[in-house]
Amino acid sequence: MNAALELFIQQLINGLTLGMVYALIALGYTMVYGVIQLINFAHGEVFMVGAYLALTAIWILAALAGPLPFWVSFAALLVFSMAGSALLGATIEKVAYKPLRNSPRLTALITSIGVSFFLQNAVMLIYRSKEQSVPEIIPHVQVSLGRISFSLIQGVIFLTSIGLMIFLTWFVKNTKLGKAMRALAEDPEAACLMGISVDRVIRVTFILGSALASVAGVLFALYYGSVNFHDGYLAGLKAFTAAVFGGIGSIPGAMLGGVLLGVFEGLGAGYISSQWKDVFAFLLLVAVLISKPSGLLGENIPEKV
Amino acid sequence: MERISLKKSNLFKVATVFLPLALIPLFDHNPYHLDLFTTVGIYALLAMGLNVVVGFAGLLNLGYAAFFAIGAYTYALLSLHWHCPFWLGLPIAGLVSMFFGFLIGMPSIRVRGDYLAITTLGFGEIVRIAFNNLDAWTGGPNGLLGIARPKLWVPSFEGGLHFETWSFSVNPAPYGYLVLGLVAGTACLLLRLSDSKFGRALVAIREDELAASCMGIPTLKVKLYAFGVSSFIAGIAGCVFAAKQTIITPDSFDFVLSVLILAMVVLGGLGNLWGAVLGAAVLGTLPELLREFADYRMLVFGLIMILMMIFRPQGILGGQLIQRELDVRHKESADGAS
Secondary structure (H helix, E strand, C coil), X not given: CCHHHHHHHHHHHHHHHHHHHHHHHHHHHHHHHHHHCCCCCCHHHHHHHHHHHHHHHHHHHHHHCCCXXXXXXXXXXXXXXXXXXXXXXXXXXXXXXXXXXXXXXXXXXXXXXXXXXXXXXXXXXXXXXXXXXXXXCCCCCEEXXXXXXXXXXXXXXXXXXXXXXXXXXXXHHHCHHHHHHHHHHHCHHHHHHCCCCHHHHHHHHHHHHHHHHHHHHHXXXXXXXXXXXXXXXXXXHHHHHHHHHHCCCCHHHHHHHHHHHHHHHHHHHHHCCCCCHHHHHHHHHHHHHHHCCCCCCHHHCXXXX | CHHHHHHHHHHHHHHHHHHHHHCHHHHCCCHHHHHHHHHHHXXXXXXXXXXXXXXXXXXXXXXXXXXXXXXXXXHHHHHHHHCCCHHHHHHHHHHHHHHHHHHHHHHHCCCCHHHHHHHHHHHHHHHHHHHHHCHHHHCHHXXXXXXXXXXXXXXXXXXXXXXXXXXXXXXXXXXXXXXXXXXXXXXXXXXXXXXXXXXXHHHHHHHCHHHHHHCCCCHHHHHHHHHHHHHHHHHHHHHHHHHHHCEECHHHHCHHHHHHHHHHHHHHCCCCHHHHHHHHHHHHHHHHHCHXXXXXXXXXXXXXXXXXXXXXXXXXXXXXXXXXXXXXXXXXXXXXXX
């Protein structure tokens, strides 16, 4: 295989890995937007808190238990982080957004910016230093083919993300709660008249979205080996870009948008300039919002969740 | 006749608020206090400018720091490359910033509500990253240094009339007066503006865009002008900031600043000019009063925004119009339920 093709495939793999993480975060944006039409600005911080919870879980595991097989520790991290973030998501909804259910959209948006600042600084105060390194949990093993390499952690990211996306699709399609979510997205008043508990469905939406974001946080922390309390802002914004790109309110759209954004970024960073890669993402965001706010899969906007 | 008395009363209001403030540098010679005085003044300019877009027109701009940055970099580049005097740089910085306001506003104002907020946020980040990456022009992350301070020409009568240049120095008092003058001037203009046809059109758009356009208000044009006015003020503030600091880096113009200014407007009362000034004074001085809690500063800002939105969305001094608007949805939902 020639070198150019190998480089391309490598950038594609790296981009897809990042795209999986974006997609997981984007799902939370899109679900919440579908149900209550709120751009939950604090969602990126939930992702960041998820990453910090993973770090905390690693510390706890190291202190309490001896060396464990990597998949046991990984599962423990996931459970710990998802539980913590789900609780956080439900609390944010109850404290900050529920009182504003009937307020203008901008009021809730400003509140969510407040929540975002609050969480960022709370994490900074709790964990003190700006950047923390994350101990290696998943052994550094990789399969190489020529100059293309595929590491174990990338495999874990692919499997976990795809598994969760399949689960979410099944959940929204087939369970009672999932159907309630779709009904609420389509017509809140009719849903309410049909006896759907609106508050409960909104709470579940926040819990699901936060849990998915925290998984993204765990994967991100393990992949890069460090966490920073500023990570949530940029990752959140890019995931929002992905959600808008795919068509906000649409679950397959968020998945597609996330993966595509990751690939664009990987290829852009590899071939054009890594210094400007954030600008590409923002340009994409602005261009989509201005020219086609309904996004790629915008057709199924009526069926928002 | 009525217009004249209105004008008088605006001038009178501005004078009663700002003339006593002008006495502060006469009694308080502490450079630290005077520096804070100037900083709060710059914040007040920014808050008043943002208020035009967010408060009057109801368009949430989350990239406001970008216009501040454009003003600052414009004056810095003019001063470094062409030795442009401050007094000429001031209007140019405002105009360049306004030009970019139009440029960014033109596509942005077509998208509505929360999408507009995100669009402006995206543009704001693009501007900051561009300043950070265009090393050849902007010095990259190190920024620009050695920006000229303002100079005055003082007449001297020794040996015939001639003018001596007198430059601002590290002494913050002259900056304090400069900023105070700009704040008072801007307040006067904005008070006039809010009583004008343009100001009323903005409020009409905020209250009900469809009804406003049915009344014959060219909504896109009016919104675009609001963007222009608002970014002009930010450009002026940026120019003063650059001349005062003599060194600017892209870090000074990040998203945190945009949110900080927004928090000032929200705290004082959306759509209320005095509220914007009050918000700037409170959030500008609060961190200095609570020095030992400096780490908790942004935490408190976040909390203030959440609590204000939940318990007093109209802000400390919120105007009646805003209050009515914020109630509309409640009424609608009440009607829907009955």
